[in-house]
Amino acid sequence: MSDAEPEVGETRYADPEENPYVVNPPTDFEPVEELSEADAEEQVELLRAAVREHDYRYYVEADPIIADAKYDQLFERLQELEDAFDLQTADSPTQRVGGEPVEHLETVEHTAPMLSIDATTDPEDVRDFDDRVRRELRDAGFDADEIGYACEPKFDGLSIEVIYEDGNYVRAATRGDGQEGDDVTEQVRTIRALPQQLRGDVPEYLAVRGEVYMPLDAFSEYNEEIQERGEEPFANPRNAAAGTLRQLDPDVVAERPLNVFFFDVLEWEAGEDGPERPETHWEDFETFEDLGLRHNDRVEHVDDVDGAIDYRDRMQRVRDDLNYEIDGTVIKVNDHDACAELGSTSRSYRWAYAYKFPPRTETTTVEDVVVQVGRTGRLTPVAMLDPVEVSGVTVSRATLHNPQEIEQLGVDVGDEVRVYRAGDVIPYIPEVVEKHSEGSFDFPDECPVCGSEVRRDGPMAFCTGGLGCEAQLERAVEHWARRDALDVEGLGPETVEQLREAGLVQSLPDLYRLEKDELAELEGWGETSAENLIAELEASKHPPLDEFLAALGIPEVGPATARNLATHFGDLDSLLDADVDEFETVEDIGTTVAEEIHDFLSHERNRETIEELRELGVDPQSVEAETGEELEGLTFVFTGALSVPRSEAQELVERHGANATSSVSSNTDYLVVGEDPGTSKREDARSNDVPQIEEAEFAEILADHGIEWPPEE
Structure with missing residues (x-):
């Protein structure tokens, strides 16, 4: 991004003339310990307003005014100040990143019924709807x-219901049965x-209906991941959105690329000084924009049913150009008073109608089945x-x-x-229309690439070849070089x-056979870049044991589990000689993961690869556990915010x-309870009779064992 000031236009949450963090924000922040509490509070308020502005620009208007790196620095500074001065609030942008998991989703009653809409693919049904609407409204004056x-x-x-009180976000629920939702x-x-905060002139109470979805490009990337x-x-994206929203752990939801459109007002209470509800659906859309609620930019107002039918036909033509899935259009009587007169049935609104697209399905014959x-x-x-x-696209697989x-x-x-077929989603087969074969496709017991045994894991199947399977080579090498593994720069x-x-690289050990001259001959390479990669690889030959284990790409073994394994076994040979029972004794490793680790490390091809790496000079170093014994035998669990990060x-x-x-169990000695x-x-x-102690009591326990709290930097 250039140093010149960008065209900002109208701001929503932060005035750039009053807030320094909106345009070309400074990021050379003074040390936290040099700030007074009053200075920290002032900076936090400015940062919150600026981050809200940048969120709106990026996620709603798709028109960011600062680079991603700058945004990250502002967000991290806000988190740092909130943690250091205990300034967290429920509506802070930092609270979007997740929260405590829940055991199950509670059922709540909707403010107003979330009814369905009658639908058709026949334009004559739409005209009949229009005739009924005009007849009933004419009779009503x-x-x-x-x-x-x-x-x-x-x-x-x-579909979701979202509630705001005095402009503050307070609740969201799924549609459920229309009367109650999760x-x-x-x-x-x-x-x-x-x-999390509406802007401008807000009603005292507002319940709006929206649609949570996963954008098609984000869906494709997420599925690949x-x-x-x-x-x-x-x-498909709908399943992805629905499955994500029903996750019990908000941290998981925060990692997934959900978005939302708002399209209807369920309840509006102005309060003493608040604005009155708009008189039409079209004005609702305009009000959503004023309040900061994201609505779709493809909405239109038409004068009659012909305009509504034409709108649906135009949307069908551009359907595949959109970055979200639609299956038709919704036609609403614009005037709210007219809608109230038309009312609803027990299940659907009588003032709205869905004109859907034809289903995107066809029938054909399966000519072959290949396994990738x-x-x-x-x-x-x-x-x-x-x-x-x-739907205009030739499908052959x-x-x-x-x-x-x-x-x-x-x-x-x-x-x-x-x-x-739906948009950019890979075509799939929902059913067999006519059976011409006997039984079903005989899934192979061996990997079609390397011949290793195929292992079933629930509904899925995996090649057990691991490091010796050519199809998995690129991933294995990329995993080896990752920052949380061996961190080989340039790979x-x-x-x-x-x-x-x-x-040049047909197996993981081939990395350590690379020579400068052959690298330098590759397109885009030279002697310097070749020397740098060789040096990086040479430097990776003596990794700590935990980093080596994390780099191997063992199923279910990330950095934390790798550390536990390294600490428990001490050296690579002891770990390679371990059986399943021994793996189960390692902290946080259960039977299934223990079997996964044992199967990987005992597989002939994987074992050959590890020995070949060692012959080429890769020598994992044991991780010495530098721990004291002052608290030996005690188990702590932490919840809420402490004076330092948990x-x-x-x-x-x-x-x-x-x-x-x-997690808390009968083996837990103390649950340390922080704020919120x-x-x-x-x-x-x-339920497990575990003592719950506050941070001050926790500090006393540590002091009794000669341990200082909070810890020094």
Whole structure:
């Protein structure tokens, strides 16, 4: 981004003339310890307003005015000040990042019924709807010639109710049965496009209806990420949005790319000095913009039913250009008084109608089934089809997802199947229309790439070849070089692909056979870049044991588990000789993970790769546990905000011999309770008779053992 001031236009949450963090914000902040509490509070208020402004610019208007790196610095400074001076508030932008997990979703009653909408794909049904509306309104004394419609896309996401009191976000719930839904307040709070504070002139009480969805580009990227982790991808964006919003852990929701559109007012109470509700749906959209609620920019006002039908036809033509899924349009009588006169049935509004697109399905024949091996070793069956046109696109292949899907469908070569395609989502087969084969496709027991045994994990199947499977090579090398593994600079995805295509790296040990001259001959390389990579690889030959284990890409073994393994076994040979029972004795490792680790390390190809790496000079160093014994035998769990980050408290007690776990059990000695604690851990503590102590009592326990609190930097 250039140093010149960008065109800012109208600001919503922060005035750039009064707030220095809006345009070209300074990031050379003074040290926290040099700030007075009053100075910190002032800076926090400015940062909150600026971050809200930047969130709105980025997530709602898609028109950012600062670079991502600058935003990250502002956000981190805000977090730092809130933690240091205990200034957290529920509506702070920092509270979007997640929260305490819940055991289950509570059921809450909606402010007003969230009814459904009658739908059709036949334009004559839409004209009948228009005839009824005009007839009933004419009989009620309305001027039927003045009845217009507000038209909007019909989103294919998850409908929610969101409530604001005095402009502050207080609750969100799924539609459920229309009368009651699941309380997803903390999950929805993490959506960046949702304002935690409304702006401008706000009503005393506002309940709005919106649609949570996952943008198509973000959906594709997210599906790739979870497939690389060996997890089952979502079938479509709607399933991804619905599955995400019902996650019990808000931290998980915060990591997923959800967005939201608002399209209706469910309840509006102005209060003594608040604004009155707009008179039309069209004015609702304008008011949403004033309040900071994101609405769709494809909404239109039309004068009659012909305009509404034309709107739907135009939306169908641009459907595949949108970055979100729609399955039709919604036609609403514009005037609210007219809507009130028309009323509703027990299940649907009588003033709205959905004009849907034709279904995007066709039937064709399965000509073959091929099994692809992904970078994680996950095997994905793909149906090769007799080419068929679906919504203007020729489809010749469709995913069958996994072996379980094949068994449930009962599909095999020669069967006539229905193919479903939605936007940019990979076509898939929802059903067999006519069976021409016997049984279902016989899924292979061996990897089609390396011949290793195929292991079933729930509905999915994986190649057990690990480091010796060529299909998994690029991922294995990329994982080896990651920052939280061996941190080999210059060995990113593009470089790994180039090295593989050049025939220089066909296995992980080949990295340590690379020579400067052959690297320098590659396109885009020179002697300097070749020397740098060789030096980086040489420097990675003596990693701590935990980093070596994390780099291997063992299933379920991230940096934390790798540290526990290294600390428990001490050296690589002891770890390689361990059986499943021994792995189960390691902290936070259960039976399933113990079996995963043992299977990986005992697999012939993986063991050969590890020995080959050692022969080439890779010598993992044991991790010496530098811990005291002052708190040996004690187990702590922490909840809520402490005077220092909880991670530091956990590290401190572990450094002095105690255990710090994430959940309360009968083995827990103390639950340390900070500010704004979660409820689930406290309930677990009560049910297990675990003492709950505040930070001051925690400090006394540490002092009794000669340990200073808070810890020194």
